[in-house]
Amino acid sequence: NTDIMRKPITDVRVDPNQSERVYLATRDGVYVSRDGAATWSEMSKGLGTRQVLSLHIDKDSTVYVGTAGYAMYAYNSMEGRWVHMGRSTGFLKTWAPWERLLYQYSAFLFDREKKGRVYYGHFPGGFFISDDGGSSWRSSNAGMGNDGMFSLTQHPANPDILFAGTYNGVVKSTDGGAT
Numbered sequence: 001n002t003d004i005m006r007k008p009i010t011d012v013r014v015d016p017n018q019s020e021r022v023y024l025a026t027r028d029g030v031y032v033s034r035d036g037a038a039t040w041s042e043m044s045k046g047l048g049t050r051q052v053l054s055l056h057i058d059k060d061s062t063v064y065v066g067t068a069g070y071a072m073y074a075y076n077s078m079e080g081r082w083v084h085m086g087r088s089t090g091f092l093k094t095w096a097p098w099e100r101l102l103y104q105y106s107a108f109l110f111d112r113e114k115k116g117r118v119y120y121g122h123f124p125g126g127f128f129i130s131d132d133g134g135s136s137w138r139s140s141n142a143g144m145g146n147d148g149m150f151s152l153t154q155h156p157a158n159p160d161i162l163f164a165g166t167y168n169g170v171v172k173s174t175d176g177g178a179t
Contacts, residue, residue, distance in 0.1 A: 004031060004040045011055040018061065025052040025065060030082075046081035047073060056108060066108050072120065072134060085134040109152040111176075113159045119177050121149025121164055129177050142179040144171065 004024065011025035024031040029044035030052050044050055051068035058064070063075040065082070073082040111117035118130045120137075127144055128137040148167040155161035162173040173179060 007031070010053050013055045013057050013063075015057050015061050016059065021061075023055055023057065023063060025055045027051045027068075030055075030063075030065060043075070043080075044082070046083065048084070054107060056110060058110060064108065064110075066120065072108060074134070107149050107152040107164065109154060109162070111159060112154060114176075119152055119162065121152055127164070127177065140177050140179075147171065 007024070008027040009024055010027060013023045013025075015021035015023070020034060020036045022033045022037045024033075024040070027050070029042050029047070029050040031040045032043050033040050044052075047065070047067065048071060049067045052065045053068055054066040056064040062077075064072060064085075065075075066072050072085040074085055075081075076083050108118060108120035111119070114131070116131055116133045118134050119127070120130075121127050127140050127149060129140050130137045144166075149164050149171075150167070151165035153163050155163070160174060160176045162177050164171045164173075
């Protein structure tokens with residue numbers, strides 16, 4: 001399908017339980033293929049924006065997205081729509097160092113060992129942790145400075161070690177994101 005390749009793609013994920021199911025995050029919504037990327041369907045109903053920056057597929061095949069300006073969402077497959085995950089700084093708050101809006105939910109990571117723990121990073125700046133699957137969040141910016149975050153990963157041998165790709169390079173936490 002050549003039309004899908006014209007979309008501004010920001011992330012691609014394959015469902016770990018169904019390898020024929022592929023998801024695309026684009027600046028024009030979310031798309032899914034159920035036939036190994038031969039055909040695509042849009043699945044953006046319920047999103048506050050079509051500008052999707054990041055994707056995550058959980059072990060149970062739940063799909064999560066981070067968006068530009070609105071929030072993080074989880075896909076409710078029973079209802080066929082996206083559900084807001086409860087944090088919406090978006091256009092409502094500013095980031096004091098530059099007086100810029102916190103507008104991009106660019107990076108998020110589900111802790112593979114601590115059930116319910118989710119990390120997410122903003123651009124232009126900000127790092128947050130949830131211990132209840134995204135229902136509530138706390139700021140954890142100690143040591144980050146004025147740095148925008150674009151990607152997050154966990155060390156394969158030690159889940160307390162996190163790495164973040166930022167505007168100015170790679171930042172490392174050895175205490176599960178506390179600092």
